[in-house]
Amino acid sequence: MLDPVLQHWLEANAEALDQGRCDPQQVLGQLAAAKVLGVGVDPRQGGSGASVADAVETVASVASYSLAAAFVFWGQRAFIEYLLHSPNSALRERLLPSLLSGELAGATGLSNAMKFLSGIESLQVSATARGEQGWALNGRLHWVTNLRKGGFVVAAAIDRAEGGAPFVVAIPDGIAGVQRSPDLQLMGLQSSNTAALDFDQVALGRDWLLHEDARQFLPAVRPAFLGLQCGMAIGLARRALQEAQGHLQGVRSVLAQTLEAQRELLADVVSELKAGLLDGRFLGNPASLFKVRISLAEIVGEALQLELQASGGKAYLSEYGAGFARRWRESAFVPIVTPSLVQLRAELQRQARAA
Structure with missing residues (x-):
């Protein structure tokens, strides 16, 4: 569960964050105040403990309110992960406290x-x-x-x-x-x-x-890089399915079975992602992680279609559909964030030919 203060801030500012009407300098401060930046970081290093799978869940929770805020969160948390994997302990000790406090912004750049x-x-x-x-x-x-x-x-x-x-x-x-x-x-x-x-x-x-x-470092950090990125898709899909559920009255109840099937599929893919991050299988088999990322992007698309169908024409009215319109734009980003689905599919095809 996110801190209620952060939830309220994200809900109130989601549209402004997406459209650039909210001061972007505020985002890290809000995340840091809610203690989310240290999830998955050892308490001895200033974090709050738990695992990288828990960090993915935290990114997903933020993304369910605002993908813009989750995008910033991913960048910050991915950079923190690079420091955790670096043999340069002096650099880690110098930068980590200010990254966890939100005083310094970390950009992935990779x-x-x-x-x-x-x-x-x-x-x-x-x-x-x-x-x-x-x-x-x-x-x-x-x-x-x-x-x-x-x-x-x-x-x-x-x-x-x-x-x-x-x-x-x-x-x-x-x-x-x-x-x-x-x-x-x-x-x-x-x-x-x-x-x-x-x-x-x-x-x-x-x-x-x-x-x-x-060539040694990048494969070691790739599971966290992509896994945390997947948190954005997970949170957006969950929110769209939640919104669709709220509209399943009358004739639209015909969508209930499809909605439940999407929920079950999402839960299965999320479980696969977490298991792979925790047991290390993605290190030796990155293709399995690429497939998870592709599946999540496809689920996001289906979830937004369900939200639209469940909402009906109301979703297309500016007065009522602002949240849906934002999520629709957010969903368009999921397939193109690097590595894009086209790049992942090309890599999977290359590996299949080489096998």
Whole structure:
């Protein structure tokens, strides 16, 4: 259960968050005050305990009110997960407290890297070594969420100009050569601090290194990266099915059986996701995680169709259907968030041919 204060804030501000009428700087503070950022983090490291599966449920709870807020939550919590997997304990100890408190925004920045891992895309940021001290970074990340203007740190996978294994770093804002674009003009999710980042001869020291080898690090964090992302779809699907249930009177009761079947399917897929995150099967078999992500996106689409059919024409009236219209826009984001369903299906096809 979410903190009631957070529930009320999300419910009251969901439309404004989606349309960009709510100050995006507020989102992390609200999440931090409700103590959700530390779910799945060891109490000895400042968290509230439980598992990454519980963190997925918490993302889902936020998404049932606002996908924009859940998108920010995912970015923050994914970056926290990177720190938890990094061998750089000094960096973890330096950044983790301010990330858990919401004072510092963490941006995943690894969407490009996850596509690189599957051979879909080359890395977009390269580094030239500067002796033993660090590197000079150049390149662009085209789409990054949670780049809060009040202070952020972004994770990025970096190609070595001189050759060798790519590596993963955390890059703080405010250093010379880091340029944030204006917020991208999205169809919704506007209060999510989503923008592009350019790097021009950015001098970065080795103390910001998350991992020496991206090809080792990325598969290790991919289950949490995608699992937490799945929380957004789960929460949206649950809310749409809940709203549909509330309209099943009279002739629309004909939808009850279909609605129950969708609920059962959603519960089964969520159980599969949680089991895979907890027992580690997704580490050696990422295809099974890709299939879960695809299934959840399809369920979201079906759930929104059910909400529309159960609501009838009322859903199309601005006076009554604002919540549905927002969820419809939110549902359009689920198939395209990186890795998109097209990219996942292409990867599954490639693996099938290679088998």
